[in-house]
Every structure is written in structure tokens, then in C-alpha cells.
Amino acid sequence: MEIYQKRQLLFNNQYNAIRSKYKLVGAIRLLVFLAIICFFYLALAKADTFYLYIVGGAVIAFLILLRIHVGYSWRMRYVQALKDVNRDELSFLEKDERPFEDGSEFKTTEHPYAFDLDIFGYKSLYQYLNRTATFIGKQKLADLLKGKLSANEILENQEAVKELSQKAEWRQEINAYSKLANLDDKSYQRLKKWSETEVLTISKFTRLLSYILPILLGVAIVLYFLLDIEVMGYVISSLFSINLIMTLSHIKYIQRELGGADKIHETIESCSAIIKRIEKESFVTEKMKSYISELNKDSFQASKELKELSRLFEQLETVANIFVMVVFNGFIQYHVHALYKFLDWKKEKGHLVPKSIEIIGEVEALNSLANFSYNNRYYTFPVISEEGKMSFTNLGHPLLNEKKRVCNDIDFSNQRFVILTGSNMSGKSTFLRTIGVNLVLAGIGAPICATKASFFPLPLFVSMRLTDSLEDSESYFYAEVKRLKMIIEQVREESCFVLLDEILRGTNSDDKQSGTIGVIHKLIRENTYGVIATHDLEVCETTNKFPDILINKCFEVEIKEDDLHFDYKIRDGVCQNKNATFIMRKMEIID
Structure with a gap:
């Protein structure tokens, strides 16, 4: 601070x-x-x-x-x-x-975990991490949080985040330049489309005329003043008019390249400044060095070339200036030559624009993770286990205030699936989200809120916060069944990590109990890791049949001096205490 x-x-x-x-x-x-x-x-x-x-x-x-x-x-x-x-x-x-922007535009209920774990939206993980300022940076950070990286990609990100976390001044410079770039969605899409459009071809004869006519005009002016030949006045006015006509015939091509954008050269120049800061910085990690190699590929220095493009854009934008349009084009076809240089640049180096912008976005996303690491230096980077072990020591929710946060240990190395019980408000749902959010962070190469951790990347699926849909005539129960079906189908394909919170709430107790046990059987039949939270103590007996796979964990509550006391610490075994009736009596809902 x-x-x-x-x-x-x-x-x-x-x-x-x-x-x-x-x-x-x-x-x-x-x-x-x-x-x-x-x-x-x-x-x-x-x-x-x-x-x-x-x-x-x-x-x-x-x-x-x-x-x-x-x-x-x-x-x-x-x-x-x-x-x-x-x-x-x-x-x-x-x-x-x-x-910071909260990424609400990336919010979706269809994603396997984003909606349930508050990845996007107000006070979300995205808002907590986000230090991006360009559209592409926001998109890259969202893609990271929604995607899945391989073990090697996670390790590369971890090393890059560690390195960038020590470059606080450099990160702030990149952020400041990005704020000035004004590279919003519209500008990004426009530049992307521009780089993909076919390069206009101008005939050699037309190009030749654009040089010959201004030269002839210059000669005519010299002859007019030196020899005082009257007819040269008509020649000068004629050549001046022809130059203007030639320029006007190119206006539609210039407008096509500009695409109606205003001051696009400032955005390009800011991108050039960002790229220059990346090129000049000394990096040791492979990921960051690969960006510089990509930017300087084919003997191009991206920052220098983008600065040249900015200058060319600026020259074309002056076509709207009446004085420049008439005088400069009448004498030397200024905008015609600017267009030719512009098209030559686009043909040879146009691929640098989307590539450079993509790299800016990726660096912004990594800077966000590095800033998160810098602000939380006591967090740990989890070790990727080659033996398939997964355990967390003092695991806490990173979005909770440090003074209120309660941390717990959890181990999935021996028994890979936990049945979690606990009374109302004891912390079950928060603990599920704690595991989920930290797995998301671990899966993108960021540090997690723990003192020690080992894991291996698995697809994450969560069913905690489903909603019914009036628009689709879909009940809550049907929405939940659809999510469970998706999870079951996925775990058949590959090993996954699953978090389930009190499933099948939309049915009666007998159906709920048998359905929950059935789901657990389906999940553990495959190589599934995870936690299921339930109030049904009968479900916990399932661990007796599968002691090598299932384990019971719980959160307890104590009633002291006619009040509830929660310690939010996880314990082995099945929850023994209940508090629903006590709370209802205390609130005088029942006698």
C-alpha cells in the first residue's frame, strides 16, 4: 500500500x-x-x-x-x-x-461455473482482478477465467505472473498507456476488419501520373516566373485542376481505409507506445520473451512500424481539412501519395496490427494477475502434482475481507470426493465457493488464498445457483436436472472436479435423497473429484460403501447463552447439530 x-x-x-x-x-x-x-x-x-x-x-x-x-x-x-x-x-x-469494470458483459448462466462462483459482475472475481483498460485486455482476462489451460500453460503463466509482480512501475506504465489508447470494442473491431480487408491495387500508370503531373506543374510555375510566358498561367491552372481531380478520384479509397473512424491515429500511436515499453523491458520468463520475439518477427520492429502507421493514418485524416485538401492536393496530390504509402504499408505489414493488439491484451491480462499477486504477497502459487494429488492448507476465499476470512484445510489425495454437511449458515456454500474460486485462480496461473497447495488441472463444474426461466418455460428443477445431466455426461468423457450444493431442492425429500445418492454413485463411478453439500444425513451413509473414495466432512454450530456461534471450521464426520427450529423459534415464527 x-x-x-x-x-x-x-x-x-x-x-x-x-x-x-x-x-x-x-x-x-x-x-x-x-x-x-x-x-x-x-x-x-x-x-x-x-x-x-x-x-x-x-x-x-x-x-x-x-x-x-x-x-x-x-x-x-x-x-x-x-x-x-x-x-x-x-x-x-x-x-x-x-x-474497476466488473465484466458484466461476460456474465452467462450457461457456463459450467462462472455464474455459480460469481466470476463476473459486481464484486466478482473479475472485478477484483481486473486492471485492464482496453477492450482486448478485458476480453483476454475474461477468456482466461472462463477457459482451461494445460499444465504447461499454467506453469508458463505462473512464471510470467511472478516476474511481472516485481515490475510494479512498468505495469502501471502499461496500464496508463492503455487508458490513453481508447481501444474500445468499436475501435478494435474496426482495426481488425481493416487488417483483414483486401489491399487495394492501384495501376502503375495512375501512380506514374501522380508523380509526373506535380512535376509538370512545378516546371510550369518556374517557367512562368522566369520567362514570363502568359500561356503558362493557363497551363498552371489546368495542371492544378487535374491534380485536384486525380485526388478526388481517390477520395472513396481513402474513406474506405479510414472507415469513418475519427482520430484512429491516436489509438495506433498509443498502441505503439505500449508495444515499445514491452520491447524495451528485459524479461527472463519464456512467455514474456515469446511476446517480444513475436513482435520483432520478420525483421519488423512492431512499435516503430505502428508509429509509422499512426503517421500515415493522421495524413489521411487531414483529407477533411478544406485548406489542405485544395492547396496541397492541387500542387502535389498530397493525399494520393499518402494513400499509396498507406497501402504499401498495409500490404507488407498489415498483419502486425491485430498481432500487436492481441499481445497488448494478453499482457494486460497477465498484469492483472501480477497486480493481484503483488497485493497479496502471502498467497501461494500451487504446485502442479504429477502424482494426481490435490490438497490445500489454510484455504480461504480471496474476495472475503482478511479480518473476517476463516481458512480451512482440505485434501482430495486419498478420498477424492467429500460429502459435506452442516446446519444453516454454518459456511457450507461459502466453502464450496472458496474451493471453486481458488481452483479457477490456480487454473490460470495465479496465486491462491492458501499457505500451501498442490493440484492438477481438471475441468470444473458447479451446480449451486441455478434459476428458473419464465422465458423458456423452464422450472428450477428442470434447470438443475439439465445441469446435472451435463455434468454426468462430461465426467464420462474425462476426469472432472465437481461442486454441488444441496441438489434436487425442487422435489420431495424421498426423491431428493434417492436422487442425491444416485448422483453420487454416478460421479464416483468415474474418476471424479469434488464436494457435495447436503442437509440429508442419510446421504452420508454412502461413505460406508465407498470408504476409499468418499469421506464425510462437516461444519458445526454451537448454541451458547441462547445464541448461535459459528466457527466456520471444517471437521471430519457428519454434522450433529441443527439450528433451523431454534432460529424460527427465536424469530417467533413458531412456538
Whole structure:
């Protein structure tokens, strides 16, 4: 937390210093502009060329000041972004606020575990982790949380996260640049579509004319002034008009490449800056080094090439400027030549755009995990077991406040399936989510809330929070049966980890009991790992038939001084205490 406080103070001071310079340059620029008007008036009023020389010098000074002013403006925005990064981190750590996007757009009830484990949405795991600022970064983080990685991919991610967690300043720079990039869904889709469209082919004759006609115009102008040939005036106006017509015939191609986007060059330039920071950084892990190799493939330096593309986009965007359009194109077909350079770049290096953006997104996602690791340095990276062992020591829910969090040990190495009992509010559902969320984290290469852990990657399936659907005329019971069917079919295909919370609630007690036992039999018949929570103590007798596979665990509650006391600690065996009747009596629902 201390580093965020120091850096917020640092950037606050930097911002104020830059802002002062920005205002000063702005004031000087205004004075120079007024001087230009004043001396131009004097030049006209007194017919004195001396004042015109002053005007010329003032115009040059104005342009230099404009460039400096724009530079300070960008620097202010960059430092402001760094201030925001540290402010948000402090709000998150000190006030338990969530000033980060929650990924609600990725929420779905169809996913095997995302809805049940609160992976997306308000105060979700995604919101807790998310430090991305571009659309592709958000998408890559969501894909990580919803997907499944191999053991090798998990190890690669773990090493990259460990390395990036030590690069706090670098990560914040990437985040700040990403905030300035404005690479939203629309911009991303537009650039992706642009890179995939066929490169326009311009005939060699048309290209040749675009050089010959401006040269002829230049020769005509020289002859007009040197030889004072009157007919050259008509030649000049004719060639000027032809150049304009040639440019106008290319306008539709320019507009096609621009695609109606506004200031796309700024987005490309920000991407170039991000890529440059990635290229310049020294990495030791294979995953991060592979990104640099990919960016510099085929002898291209992606950051340099993207900066060139940004400049070409900016040149094409000036087609909307009437002065540039008429004067520059009338004399030299400016936008025609800009288009040719643009098309040549696209043909040779167009593949760099989607590749670079994809890498930016992946680095943003890894930075999010690295930030999570940095903020929770006492968390552990689970060991991937080659012997098929899975155990967790002091396992807690990472989204719960550390002061309120209760941690437990759980081992699936001997008996791979747990029947969990406990009275109402004793912590069964929270414990299931604790296991599930930590398995998701472990499966993407992030550290988990435990002091020691070993696991091996398995597909995760959860049935905890199903809903009925009026739209599909689907009852809660039918939705639950459909989920259970999906799980049973999947465990037949491969070994899975399954979390079930009080299944078959939508039926009578006899059906529920026999159905639950039937589901357990089906699951353990295959090589399934997991936990099923139930209130039905009869179900626990199943462990007697399969002692090598099943084990009973429980959460207990104590009634002390006419009040309930929960310790939320898991124990061996079957729950002995009940509290539903006690609570109802205390609330005067029953006598």
C-alpha cells in the first residue's frame, strides 16, 4: 500500500509542475498569436516588408509553441492516468471499493461455473482482478477465467505472473498507456476488419501520373516566373485542376481505409507506445520473451512500424481539412501519395496490427494477475502434482475481507470426493465457493488464498445457483436436472472436479435423497473429484460403501447463552447439530 501512496504523491507533484508549464506556454502562444495579427496589420498599413519578416518569425515561433503545448497536454493526460491508477489501487485496498469494470458483459448462466462462483459482475472475481483498460485486455482476462489451460500453460503463466509482480512501475506504465489508447470494442473491431480487408491495387500508370503531373506543374510555375510566358498561367491552372481531380478520384479509397473512424491515429500511436515499453523491458520468463520475439518477427520492429502507421493514418485524416485538401492536393496530390504509402504499408505489414493488439491484451491480462499477486504477497502459487494429488492448507476465499476470512484445510489425495454437511449458515456454500474460486485462480496461473497447495488441472463444474426461466418455460428443477445431466455426461468423457450444493431442492425429500445418492454413485463411478453439500444425513451413509473414495466432512454450530456461534471450521464426520427450529423459534415464527 505504501508504494501506491508514494507514487500518487509523486505523480500529483509532476502533474502540477507540468500543468504550470502548460499554462505558461499557452499564455505565451496567445501573445505570439496576437503579435502575428498586430505586425501583419502594420505590414499592410505601412506597406513595410520588415513587419512581414517579423510575422514570418512569429508564425514559426507559434508553430513551435503549439508543438510544445500539445506535448505538455499529452504528458498531463499520461501523468493523470498514472495518478488514477494509484488512486484506484488505494481505494481498493484502504476502503474496499471496486473502481474497476466488473465484466458484466461476460456474465452467462450457461457456463459450467462462472455464474455459480460469481466470476463476473459486481464484486466478482473479475472485478477484483481486473486492471485492464482496453477492450482486448478485458476480453483476454475474461477468456482466461472462463477457459482451461494445460499444465504447461499454467506453469508458463505462473512464471510470467511472478516476474511481472516485481515490475510494479512498468505495469502501471502499461496500464496508463492503455487508458490513453481508447481501444474500445468499436475501435478494435474496426482495426481488425481493416487488417483483414483486401489491399487495394492501384495501376502503375495512375501512380506514374501522380508523380509526373506535380512535376509538370512545378516546371510550369518556374517557367512562368522566369520567362514570363502568359500561356503558362493557363497551363498552371489546368495542371492544378487535374491534380485536384486525380485526388478526388481517390477520395472513396481513402474513406474506405479510414472507415469513418475519427482520430484512429491516436489509438495506433498509443498502441505503439505500449508495444515499445514491452520491447524495451528485459524479461527472463519464456512467455514474456515469446511476446517480444513475436513482435520483432520478420525483421519488423512492431512499435516503430505502428508509429509509422499512426503517421500515415493522421495524413489521411487531414483529407477533411478544406485548406489542405485544395492547396496541397492541387500542387502535389498530397493525399494520393499518402494513400499509396498507406497501402504499401498495409500490404507488407498489415498483419502486425491485430498481432500487436492481441499481445497488448494478453499482457494486460497477465498484469492483472501480477497486480493481484503483488497485493497479496502471502498467497501461494500451487504446485502442479504429477502424482494426481490435490490438497490445500489454510484455504480461504480471496474476495472475503482478511479480518473476517476463516481458512480451512482440505485434501482430495486419498478420498477424492467429500460429502459435506452442516446446519444453516454454518459456511457450507461459502466453502464450496472458496474451493471453486481458488481452483479457477490456480487454473490460470495465479496465486491462491492458501499457505500451501498442490493440484492438477481438471475441468470444473458447479451446480449451486441455478434459476428458473419464465422465458423458456423452464422450472428450477428442470434447470438443475439439465445441469446435472451435463455434468454426468462430461465426467464420462474425462476426469472432472465437481461442486454441488444441496441438489434436487425442487422435489420431495424421498426423491431428493434417492436422487442425491444416485448422483453420487454416478460421479464416483468415474474418476471424479469434488464436494457435495447436503442437509440429508442419510446421504452420508454412502461413505460406508465407498470408504476409499468418499469421506464425510462437516461444519458445526454451537448454541451458547441462547445464541448461535459459528466457527466456520471444517471437521471430519457428519454434522450433529441443527439450528433451523431454534432460529424460527427465536424469530417467533413458531412456538
